[in-house]
Amino acid sequence: MAHTDWADERYRFEQRVARSAVGPPEHFSDRDGTTMLTVATLDAFEGDYGSTPYLMLTLGLSKAGRFLRSGDWGRVDGTFRSGTQALVLPNAEAEGFSPKARLMGLNINPERAHTVLADVGGIDALVPAAGSLGDDPLISSVMTALWHDAEAHGLCTAFLDHGLDLILRRFVEIDRPRSSASVRRVKPLSSKEIQKIAELIESRIGSDLTAAEIASELGRDMRSLTRSFRASTGYAPYEYLTFRRMERAKELLQTEETIMEIALQVGYSNPAKFAAAFRRFCGCSPSEWRCGVR
Template identity: 30%
Template structure:
């Protein structure tokens, strides 16, 4: 059986707006959503829209990595005040250091936060983070947005781990820490990519974590991903998803039901299979298997029944 990917536990809280102590009966002014993903290094994911909230001074035992989606926020770290505004700001707050936060205007702010443990960033980088908590880095902001997207999609831990590796690499550069060296000295990228592809092909159903792949192949995770993309034109998590969809097609055409196919090819559940199947082929798996042969997309080149 494939390794189970536990569904994140999510909590959503709505707080009605208040004006002069009376409910406004309008759309809720505060929205909070939180869950714990099944990805090593990420203790919690937290999304919020605040319009009239002020955090008291407090600390975390994790790193607080925030992207601001819109609005403005004012906060203090170690008794020094800072501000962030706009759609591109990234804020990194270290563990154990007191900080607060508050809205600046009536529009408030929307944020997405990752709470990262010290496997991602070591505590020794706390001083550098206190000195520079706000980063105007469009690439880091984009990578964090992609990571949040992967964490929002149930059953994609391999993609989330891959995206977290690049976020970590970027944060280390901001904090003045040298990123780990690529991989085993003298090992060329092309053979490394081929070895990773063989490993993924052997683990289509069961899957594997990025750390497992890196340990087996003796390479740093980001070097492994870059080597694979350079060799095959796509990241390894995208390749693995495509192989699972390809295998699902064959099972569906052989008469298996989508609910049976999903775990057999490594998807979390039928909904996870359907989402990727529709993205690849334009129809859900049930309709694909029921369609007349003339209406189905042709099989991939090299697959059984495809033109040579």
């Protein structure tokens, strides 16, 4: 995958917040954009959430209402209110709706999170937390403290490092209260299982397919499948699905088909969403890639 330009991703995220914010948002960022803290009141929303390479943590700061996020990691359906927490894994595609609400968000470079959680399975240990809304007092208090510290000192203090580590580990503890020794054991995928996943992905490359469906096909829970698949291939299942879609798109870009037609054939009804995924994996837009190979 292409190197992530975090300064560019920070700009994209700030623009996305600005489009839905009611009033001016507060943004705090480290120098290279790999960690961001944002506080904003966002208008009610319905549609495609869009994806980002950040690991995203969100805390409700006001009364809100019903929330739905359905996508790569399954379905999260509940009530968002003050103190509610949500976690979204990097590059996760989803759609749904959310109420008007004042929120605080922490965007984190996933490599950082993977390093912090290396002893408990890395970022894959957060998969269960991404499947539900939380209401943990410790997470709320630490996130709030990080916000007030950022207002006073910016997002460059030792407290930020300590706070992020506390939050990430707490998300893991809530959803999996067992010994780290048991977590480290990863049952590898057999060659037949890998082949079955590859065949499923190739057969569904132009239609909706979630990580939950892949896990169900193998009779595994999503967390164990993700860890085993990454150990065997270097990818999480949803990352591999996107990778294969982009490889197929490269083949189609050497034909006379339009970008819209190609997007539809590799599972994207929105060409802008396809272009964003292509740039993330290939380092350039589909049009730029086409010009470079023809």
